[in-house]
Amino acid sequence: MSAPNSLRCLARPSTSNAVSASLSLSFSGLRIGAAAPFSTTSARDSSIAKKSVNREPAAPYRAGKKLKIGKFKKNKVVERGKAPLPGERKAYRKKIVLTNDNALPVKWVQEMGPNHLQDVNNVGKVVSLPDAVQDQLRISEAFQPSQSWKMFRKPSTLIREETVQMVSKMEKAVGNKKTARLVLAGDKLTGKSLLLLQAQAHAYLNGWIVIHVPDAQELTTACTEYAPIPDTNPVQYMQQNYVLKLLQSIKKANEKVLSKIFTVSSHPELPQNIPVNSPLLALINAAKEAEGAWSVFHALWQELTAQNANRPPILFTLDGLAHIMRISDYRSPAFELIHSHDLSFVRTFVEALQGKTNFPNGGAVIAATSRSNAPRAPSMELAISQRIAEQEKNPEVPKSDPYFKGYDERVESSLKTVEVLKVKGVSRPEARSVMEYWAASGLLRATVDEHQVTEKWVLSGGGVLGEMERAALLTMRI
Amino acid sequence: MASAANALRLCLRTTSQTQSLRAPASAVVASTSRSFSATPAQCGKNYIDRLRKRRKNKEHGQNEVEYEYEQNFNNPGEYFDYVARESQKEYPKVSKEEVKLAETLRGDWDALQQDQRYELGQRRKTISAQAADLRRPVKAKRDSFWNEEEQDSEYITEEIGEDDFEEDDIMAMGHGKLEEHREFREYARIAVWEMPLLAQFAKKFEPPAQDQVLRFRYTSYMGEFHPADRKVVVEFCPTDIQGLTQVQREKLMKLAGPRYNPEKKVIKMSCERFEHQAQNKRYLGDLVQKMIEAAKDPTDTFADIPLDTRHHKFTVKPKFPKEWYLTPERKAQLEAERKEMMRIDQTKRLNGALVDGVLAIEAAKAAGMEAEAVMIPRGQAPPGRR
Structure with missing residues (x-):
């Protein structure tokens, strides 16, 4: 190891590497004997070098924690599993x-039917998801x-009331061949993601095509691969791995x-x-690898939105809207941050949400905030907040703070007409x-009365x- | 006592053996304790003299040690003689002014009687003898600790036995109580006799008129001087100012910048730039006038600039909601709701529709006893598991 180094002392007058290399080669036979007179440390070093030659191949790197017992018993190591x-x-x-x-089956709970969720009379009923829909939702x-x-x-x-409102809006839009x-x-924990699930369940039951982005975070936090799409101006970026999975x-x-x-x-x-x-289905099957996945998705999207074609209603949903309403963590070749709306897949969703x-x-485009x-x-x-004020016909529509820098024009325009x-x-x-359902499942050990x-x-x-779950279900009361 | 002794010592210091600094010779005769020194008046002069002497010695090739002797005079006459003698020499030890002064004063001395001259000499001798002890320099003792042995001649009181109670007075606490009582009575007197007289200075409160929009605040420290008593603060509401359009009013707010409070809608400015309160007030008044004129100036209305309120932190004070007050109506409503709740529960209970978690578990357990006979093979998920 360091023998060539010590030999390099000899070769110092000439600065070329070639000479030192050749020297080290020519002296390699003399390594131990020749190096010693010129260096104080060479003898020790050479022995190390010799040892390393004879050493057995290093044990493979093993992860996991080891517990060393005692101060001086160095050999005793307790392994804590893999x-x-x-x-x-x-x-x-x-x-x-x-x-x-271990939970009890609840007899009175019906299976969800295609028209269940849009019926006002069903507000306050608990319905179960059919097996097929469970599979689809899981996928x-x-x-x-x-x-x-x-x-x-x-x-x-x-x-719940919001479910019926949402589903009837979806149905009304589809009746008019429009997009809701x-x-x-x-607020937190009010059930926004669950409403999204209900919308999907309704769509699956009614033969819609459902595209769901379970977590928008994955699209913009730079955790999936991206590449610029050629011939786009301004440059857009595709996320092929994510799109393939989707x-x-x-x-x-x-x-x-x-x-x-x-098609x-x-x-x-x-x-x-x-x-x-x-x-x-054959079109989607064309996407076998991440390469080319974006073009397949693009083709699929064109097919789904092809006018005058016989297409079922389409539901496009996304959870965690805030993540795609900001500048992403991706960077352009010039090392500038890319706006989320320049990511092509995100743009597809935003344009659908915008009504373009x-x-x-x-169909329906539904985004849930988190x-x-x-x-x-x-x-x-x-x-x-502006849309809410407008819908409530509130005369005081909130205005933007003129001295705040963080606003984003593109985001504002994308949410200008949503409901x-x-x-x-x-x-x-x-x-x-819902509490009666919990009690009948044997999870709430109490009489469900008004009190x-x-x-x-x-x-x-x-x-x-x-x-409510936290107060009644997730606390131990036995 | 001590101070008198000090004064005496100071008087006599001039005649001390180790004279280094001398009072000017012009004050010579007036005081009896004045020394009649042969050395010249000023340090500088003294120094020059010494130099001169040294040079002379060198010229003469002498190696004499310089010796400056001190001469004491028993009376002014001896001094005048000495001065006259010196003035005749080639290098006199006295200055020309001293000589002149001595010549003028000689007349006074000569006018004195012989016995008067004698008396003066005697008095000087007695004073010197008496002051000898005082003039002796106090040497610090080597082994003393904080000079504890030293007598403090400047101590004011005799500290021994000073605080002993002689049984001829009330205790200190009693004195305190009496003092307190006197104070009460003093204020009671003021309240009874002097306060009513203040009523004649009372003025009726008049709310500010429509055109009195400026509210000034002054600071008084009750006649004491204070650097802040010149400060004047003015507050006014832009909407109170007459004859401004909405745009002009907004321009006024924008001109005020961080001095505008958007929550109270008030502009507040202060001034302590000038020395007097009145000057500061005048400045503020002029400034407000200038601002209003600028707001009225139509060349730039600032309409394109939004009002900046970043300097102000809006605080929201939560108030008890009106709807939450337990009015009789609300009470009745709640009572009705509770009755309705009880009715719902009762009907459900009668119909057997009231769900009870514990009962459900018990029932399932009872049912499960029968169904438990079904055996599930090991490693195989039970049917229906997803």
């Missing part, structure tokens, strides 16, 4: 359990690990519907030749219904469902 493999922790964190065999990642599905026998949801563009806004989930979740609708144009830019009039995209047979994991998006907050559905706490009868319901309703800040 460290989890890469991705194992995340898989555990993201694991979704939809059933609990599209509509269930979240933080929701307490794992406590009950069968995944069921409460039909909604933003779900509300295409696969779209394919799996909407298999039945997609196999029945057919209306040929797409020469695709890696695989898809003739006209072949099912959309027309679905041939109508309160627990949301970056600051002042423009979005302002736009939402905001304010999600609040549930009403008292709805709370009673109990009022107590939990008040404790949860006026029927905030997540807080």
Whole structure:
């Protein structure tokens, strides 16, 4: 190791590396004997070098913690088992359990039907998700690990006033062959993501095509690969890996519907030749690898939005709106931050939300805001409060602060015409219904009378469902 | 006592053996304790003399040690003689002014009687003898600790036995109580006799008129001088000023900048630039006038600039909601709601529709006893598990 170094002392007069290299080569036979007279440390060093030659190949790097016992007993090492493999922790964190065999089945809970969610008479009823829909929702990642599905026998949801409002808006828009563009806004734990799930369940039951972005964070926090799309001005960026994953989930979740609708144009830019009039499923199947996934998605989107074609209604949903209403963490080749709306997939969603995209047979674009994991998006907050004021016909529409720098013109324009559905706490009868469901499942050890319901309703800040769960379900009372 | 002794010592210092600094010779005769010194008056002069002497010694090749002797005179006559003698020499030890002064004063001395001259000499001798002790320099003792042995001649009181109670007075606390009582009575007298007289100075409160929009605040320290008593603060509301349009009013607010409080809608300015209160007030008045004129100036209305309120932090004070007050109506409403709740529960209970978690579990357990016979093979998920 250091023998060549000590030999380099000899070679110092000439500065060229070639000479020193040749010297080290020529002296390599003399290494031990020759180096010693010229260096005080060479003898020791050479022995190390010798040792390293004879050393056995190093033990493979082993992760996991070792506990050293005692101060002087150096050899005693207690192994604490194997460290989890890469991705194992995340898989555990993201694991979704939809059933609990220890919970009691609730007899009176009906299965959700295609028209259940738009009927006003069903407000305050708990309905269970059919098995097929459960599978579809699981594929599209509509269930979240933080929701307490794992406590009950069968995944069921409460039909609340906001559900009926939202679904009837969707149905009304589809009836007029238009697009319902909604933003779900509300306090923390009020059930915005669950409303999104209900919208999807309704769409699946009615044969819509559903595209769901479970967490917008993944799109803009620079955790998935991106590349500029050639021939775009201003430059747009595609996220092929993410889009491939999304295409696969779209394919799996909407298999039945997609196999029945057919392409209306040929797409020469695709890696695989898809003739006209072949099912959309075949088009999606063309995306086998991340390379070319964006062009497949682009083609799919063109097919879905092709005017005058026979297409089912389309539901496009996204959770965590604030993440796509800001400047992303991606950087352009000039090392400037990329605006989220310059990411092509995000742009697709935003244009749909803006109303620039027309679905041939109508549909809905729904975005839910998140309160627990949301970056600051002042423009979005302002736009939402403005839309709410406009909808309530409030004469005092909130104005932007003229001396605040953080506003974003593009965000404001993208949310100019959306409709905001304010999600609040549930009403008292709805709370009673859901608590009866909990008690009948054997999870709430109490008699559900008005006193109990009022107590939990008040404790949860006026029927905030997540807080009600916290007050009644997630605390140990045995 | 001590101070008198000090004065005496100071008087006599001039005649001390170690003379270094001398009072000017012009004050010679007036005082009896004045020394009649042969050395010249000023240090500078003295120094020059010494130099001169040294040079002379060098010229003569002498190696004499310089010796400056001190001469004491028993009376002014001896001094005048000495001065006259000196003035005849080539290098006199006295200045010309001294000589002149001595010549003028000689007449006075000569006018005195012989016995008077004698008396003066005697008095000087007795004073010197008496002051000898005082003039002796106090030497610090080597082994003393903080000079504890030293007598403090400047101590004012005799500290021994000073605080002893002689049984001829009330205690200090009693004196305190009496003092307190006297104070009460003093203020009671003021309240009874002097306060009513203040009523004649009372003025009726008149709310400010429509055109009196400026509200000034002054600071008084009750006649004491204070650097802040010149400060004047003016407050006014832009909407109170007559004859301004909305645009002009907004321009006035924008001109005031951070001095505008958007919550109270008031402009507040202060001035302590000038020495007197009145000057500061005049300046503020002029400034307000100038601002109003500028606001009325139509060349630039500032309409394109939004009002900046970043300097102000708006505070929201939560108030008890009106709807939450328990009025009789509200009470009745609540009572009705509770009755309705009880009715709902009662009907459900009668119909057997009231859900009870504990009962549900018990029922399931009872049912489960029968169904438990179904065996699930190991490693196989139970049916229906997703």
